[in-house]
Amino acid sequence: MCFEVSRCRRLVRVKHKTLIVLFTVSVLWYLTFTLCLLYGKISIVPTLLDSRSSISDNNSRQDSFLDTFSHVGSSCKEKTNFVFIKGMKCATSTLLGVFYRFGYTRNLSFVSPLRNRLYLNWPYPMTKRDFRPSSRGYNILTDHSVFSETVMGEIMPADTIYISIVREPWTHVLSIFQYFKIHLVAGVPQNVTNPVVEYFTHVEKYESHYASPLNKERLFCYPAGFSFTRNLMSHCHGMPLGFPPGTKDISNDPDAVDQYLKHLDKKFGLIMIVEYFYESLILLRRLMCWAFRDILFIRANVARYDFDVTKIDPHVVDIYRNWSSIDYRLFHYFNQTLWQRISGQGSLFYEEVAEFKTVESHVSAYCQSVYRLGKLPQYPANVSLLVVSKSSWTGQFSLTPSDCWMLGPDPYHLLHVVQQENDVKEATLLAEHTKLPDNRTASEKSVC
Numbered sequence: 297m298c299f300e301v302s303r304c305r306r307l308v309r310v311k312h313k314t315l316i317v318l319f320t321v322s323v324l325w326y327l328t329f330t331l332c333l334l335y336g337k338i339s340i341v342p343t344l345l346d347s348r349s350s351i352s353d354n355n356s357r358q359d360s361f362l363d364t365f366s367h368v369g370s371s372c373k374e375k376t377n378f379v380f381i382k383g384m385k386c387a388t389s390t391l392l393g394v395f396y397r398f399g400y401t402r403n404l405s406f407v408s409p410l411r412n413r414l415y416l417n418w419p420y421p422m423t424k425r426d427f428r429p430s431s432r433g434y435n436i437l438t439d440h441s442v443f444s445e446t447v448m449g450e451i452m453p454a455d456t457i458y459i460s461i462v463r464e465p466w467t468h469v470l471s472i473f474q475y476f477k478i479h480l481v482a483g484v485p486q487n488v489t490n491p492v493v494e495y496f497t498h499v500e501k502y503e504s505h506y507a508s509p510l511n512k513e514r515l516f517c518y519p520a521g522f523s524f525t526r527n528l529m530s531h532c533h534g535m536p537l538g539f540p541p542g543t544k545d546i547s548n549d550p551d552a553v554d555q556y557l558k559h560l561d562k563k564f565g566l567i568m569i570v571e572y573f574y575e576s577l578i579l580l581r582r583l584m585c586w587a588f589r590d591i592l593f594i595r596a597n598v599a600r601y602d603f604d605v606t607k608i609d610p611h612v613v614d615i616y617r618n619w620s621s622i623d624y625r626l627f628h629y630f631n632q633t634l635w636q637r638i639s640g641q642g643s644l645f646y647e648e649v650a651e652f653k654t655v656e657s658h659v660s661a662y663c664q665s666v667y668r669l670g671k672l673p674q675y676p677a678n679v680s681l682l683v684v685s686k687s688s689w690t691g692q693f694s695l696t697p698s699d700c701w702m703l704g705p706d707p708y709h710l711l712h713v714v715q716q717e718n719d720v721k722e723a724t725l726l727a728e729h730t731k732l733p734d735n736r737t738a739s740e741k742s743v744c
């Protein structure tokens with residue numbers, strides 16, 4: 297168990313640098329397109345204060361298509377209480393920007409990790425010790441956590457909607473591998489042609505190496521006995537798979553696994569699929585009665601690989617399919633339910649997806665031009681406002697640079713703002729909370 301906070305912080309800083317580099321590259325690319333894509337003609341002076349009022353103009357449902365299209369229903373009321381199970385490397389940082397902007401602009405209350413942590417005790421089960429107290433209850437839980445019906449059911453309102461997202465397991469593990477530098481932590485020799493092939497060819501050996509407490513000095517926030525490559529998505533969805541060590545493990549009981557998947561299907565309002573991101577977002581929008589402007593996103597944390605992911609022998613993928621078979625079942629199950637759901641949406645669904653893609657591409661180009669200019673007290677007229685015109689699927693709405701700064705490029709930016717505001721408002725409760733004894737052992741809690 298590493299649990300050295302400084303190392304975890306370093307990990308976070310590295311992420312940050314990578315993001316900056318990534319955004320610089322994509323900004324250059326977008327620059328060519330922005331001229332024709334921007335329609336900013338009205339010159340308002342946006343403030344850089346992320347003040348709620350300056351960006352919540354005309355964000356009302358009345359402007360959206362919801363009132364005009366009966367299949368969503370005019371009685372459809374914006375849903376504001378939800379839990380998002382933030383897995384790892386499943387476009388979840390991208391969605392974090394969406395959910396934080398949604399909650400922040402509406403003054404909703406977040407279940408927020410303590411101090412400067414990013415996790416709600418992930419990958420350990422969350423407890424009531426792990427988040428900031430709030431005298432007004434909670435609306436949104438969106439930071440890293442393992443799905444827990446008991447704890448979440450207790451702290452969230454009764455009408456809370458559970459949401460998550462999963463990804464095709466092989467591409468998922470490649471991304472995990474890269475992001476957490478599994479090969480370095482596991483001691484895969486530097487001279488091998490492809491560390492992923494080497495790792496999965498001898499998966500038991502390397503797993504025991506990196507999951508071992510003896511490997512302490514190389515671990516960032518890697519808990520002893522926890523596997524980042526095996527059934528990670530299922531673990532995040534609370535499936536009992538033997539972590540923390542000594543807890544129930546149903547991985548050798550296919551019926552129990554099926555039952556758990558069915559249970560998740562009932563409990564969750566929507567499980568999205570990374571591979572069908574736009575379709576998933578439209579389902580989310582319809583489920584939550586949100587508007588286009590609420591599901592706009594800025595891509596975060598896009599991986600570049602240190603190894604060749606294109607020339608991997610199918611045999612290695614087969615090993616992985618066997619190794620992480622529960623995640624394959626989970627993915628298959630929820631990919632099926634997603635497509636069943638889409639087939640029930642009616643023919644206009646694809647029209648809506650296409651329209652959203654267009655809007656989203658304009659917004660991305662716009663925000664990239666904002667990021668390129670950096671945070672300014674005042675933007676040139678052609679960057680001060682983006683107006684998205686009315687269509688069958690959205691009312692007219694506008695975006696200002698402060699909207700872009702809420703969505704990205706650092707999706708954690710609003711987390712810190714929310715935490716600071718909470719700490720001022722809830723100073724008394726927080727002081728009491730900090731005094732509570734925490735008798736958990738190191739193997740029951742995370743430090744990230």
Ligand SMILES: *[C@@H]1O[C@H](CO)[C@@H](O)[C@H](O)[C@H]1NC(C)=O
Nearest residue numbers: 330331332334665676678679
């Ligand atoms: C805005 O206008 C300035 C000068 O008028 C130009 O240099 C810049 O490229 C424009 N920016 C965008 C994003 O259109």
Ligand SMILES: *[C@@H]1O[C@H](CO)[C@@H](O)[C@H](O)[C@H]1NC(C)=O
Nearest residue numbers: 352353354355359692693694
């Ligand atoms: C908001 O909408 C109202 C009516 O639809 C309009 O009069 C007003 O100018 C809009 N405000 C902004 C900031 O777009």
Ligand SMILES: *[C@@H]1O[C@H](CO)[C@@H](O)[C@H](O)[C@H]1NC(C)=O
Nearest residue numbers: 348349402403404405432721
């Ligand atoms: C946010 O909501 C709380 C209570 O729910 C209220 O006390 C506070 O004034 C609100 N803040 C803003 C900026 O609207």
Ligand SMILES: *[C@@H]1O[C@H](CO)[C@@H](O)[C@H](O)[C@H]1NC(C)=O
Nearest residue numbers: 484485486487488489490494
């Ligand atoms: C890689 O290096 C190790 C020593 O660190 C050596 O034993 C092994 O033969 C090398 N493998 C290749 C493929 O060069």
Ligand SMILES: *[C@@H]1O[C@H](CO)[C@@H](O)[C@H](O)[C@H]1NC(C)=O
Nearest residue numbers: 614615616617618619620621
């Ligand atoms: C599949 O995995 C199991 C354990 O999870 C292992 O015992 C078995 O040898 C593996 N089979 C193949 C073909 O890799």
Ligand SMILES: *[C@@H]1O[C@H](CO)[C@@H](O)[C@H](O)[C@H]1NC(C)=O
Nearest residue numbers: 463464571627628631632635
């Ligand atoms: C998801 O399900 C659809 C419909 O059954 C199928 O066509 C598609 O190949 C699946 N996607 C993946 C990534 O397996």
Ligand SMILES: *[C@@H]1O[C@H](CO)[C@@H](O)[C@H](O)[C@H]1NC(C)=O
Nearest residue numbers: 732733734735736737738740
């Ligand atoms: C921690 O304290 C609580 C009561 O405050 C008790 O129920 C629990 O068993 C204790 N846990 C440990 C690991 O000592």
